[in-house]
Amino acid sequence: MNSSTVTSHYGGKLASGETKKRISFISEIKSMEHIVKILTIENVTHDVKRFRCEKPDGYHFVAGQATEVSINKDGWREEKRPFTFTSLDESADLEFVIKIYSDHTGVTNELNSLKPGDGLIVRDVWGTIEYKQPGYFIAGGAGITPFIAIIRSLHKKGKLDGNKLFFSNKTARDIILQEEFTSMLYGNAIYTITDEPSNIYLNGFINEQFLRSHVDDFSKNFYLCGPPKMIEAMQEILGKLGASPEAVVFEK
Ligand SMILES: Cc1cc2nc3c(=O)[nH]c(=O)nc-3n(C[C@H](O)[C@H](O)[C@H](O)COP(=O)(O)OP(=O)(O)OC[C@H]3O[C@@H](n4cnc5c(N)ncnc54)[C@H](O)[C@@H]3O)c2cc1C
16 A cells, blocks of 8 residues: 555655645545445456545545445445546546456455445545556556556547457456447557457466557557556566656555
8 A cells, every 4th residue: 555646645845844734634644444335236356346435525536546335334434445536526426347256255346235325434435556648557457456447538628549458357248347448549449368268368377479469559558456466566577678767657
């Protein structure tokens, strides 16, 4: 977890007295908990749900940031898990897109039993995946969530040009929000499937050969989010192919 983006989010050029006031304001914000009511719950895929919730007054975030969420229910309030905002800061509501793990009794399994009207607890915002310049978004499975907000935001501002999405999933039915990504990025949304043959999508992992054939400029930014093994592999391959470490953005 990294609080530096919280600082930069609330920061800016301030006189020193103001800075002190701002820092104490930030620590108040950081420790704040907000109970928000769930407004709607929808299925996005067979194991991913979209939760639309109330947004607390004065609550702000940058596309790509996350918060620690817990369920406002006895026995669950202290079970905090990080989830990324998939709505935009200017939206009236908060949206989360959450993969449910029903194989054990964790928070996501419990989220699966919630109904509209139930409450979540959201906290300070943080995250290190922040958009810099056009480049390549590389996502594995539920690792797509920070890119949902970033790509939606760029699309809304008409600034998606020069960006490409490579989205890897085990099977076709695991692809989150495919229609929406294709409607925003057209041919620059490229899907690959690793665990079943497909005539519609590319087949196989995002590896060196994949990157060589789909990346035309290794000096651009690379935004990575997915399973740790995938991130490690991408960093190694991108380094080998000439990407500078400063241009590779991922959650630290
Ligand atoms: C910055 C950040 C942002 C994220 N944003 C999102 C997002 O927007 N959407 C999203 O879907 N995910 C997101 N994630 C991932 C998400 O936080 C995890 O999927 C979530 O925390 C899983 O919670 P859980 O309680 O269901 O399971 P866990 O936390 O994995 O498990 C809870 C407990 O059960 C144990 N356990 C784990 N597996 C098993 C098992 N098979 N059987 C028995 N016990 C087990 C664990 O050891 C642990 O003690 C994000 C992660 C990070 C770091």
